[in-house]
Amino acid sequence: MKEANEDFFYSWTVDEANKLKDVVWVDARSRAAYRDFGDVICFDATYITNRYELPCANFVGVNQHGKSILLGCALIRHEDSETYKWVMRQWLECMGDVQPGGIITDQSTPMANAIQEVLPNSRHRLCVWHILSKVPRKVLAMKNVGEFQKNMKDVMYDSLTPEEFERRWISLIQSFKLEGNEWLNGLWED
Structure with a gap:
């Protein structure tokens, strides 16, 4: 690909046995698109292919x-x-070291740590879709998990100020008696 287009970017690492470990690649069109549409990006590693x-x-x-x-x-x-960190450094190098204004990810501590170090000027936010998709697994004991999930979505999407969100979130947690839920408490801290 690099021979066909000099703007194609790729980088890889190998392990101790010299076997391929990690690969990053970006085609020329994607590099050009980032210049125009790279203000907020989503980084997603949930695909097993x-x-x-x-x-x-x-x-x-x-x-x-x-x-x-x-x-x-x-x-x-x-x-x-x-x-x-390695993936983000390679991608950032490819994009001329221009950090996005914001980056959206799933709730991954290793990913958050990498973003904090490699993209310190980017605002890191969590993906609402990923959060909502985890509710049934993380709030197992509830009979009315669907109702909670709907109300949680309303709080996240329909709160217009941080103060309104915080008030509505606390009310939601209290009304469903989920004050002791470790996942929700961690989500609140994040």
Whole structure:
């Protein structure tokens, strides 16, 4: 690909046995798109795509038509902070060291640690879709988990100020008697 287009970017690492470990690649179109649509990006490593269960992580932006655009990809062996730091450093190098204004991810401590170190000027936010999809697993004891999930979504989407969100969140947790839920408490702290 690099021979066909000099703006194609790729980088890889190998392990101690000299076997391929991690790969990052970005095509020329994605590099150009980042210049126009890289103000807020989503980094997602939740895709398992092959028999080796290597997560396929992707960087995605949104164009002027509200459509998702691919800004880069990586195959990674380990979902730890060091791997994410390497991936983000390679991607950032490819993009001329221009950090996005914001980055949206799932709730991953290793990913958050990597973002804090490699993209310190980017605002890190959690993906609402990922949060809401975890509710049934994280709030198991509830008979009315669907009602809680709907109310939680309303609090997140319909609060217009931080103060309103905080008031409504506390009320939601209290009304469903979930003050002791470790996951929700951790989410609140994040």
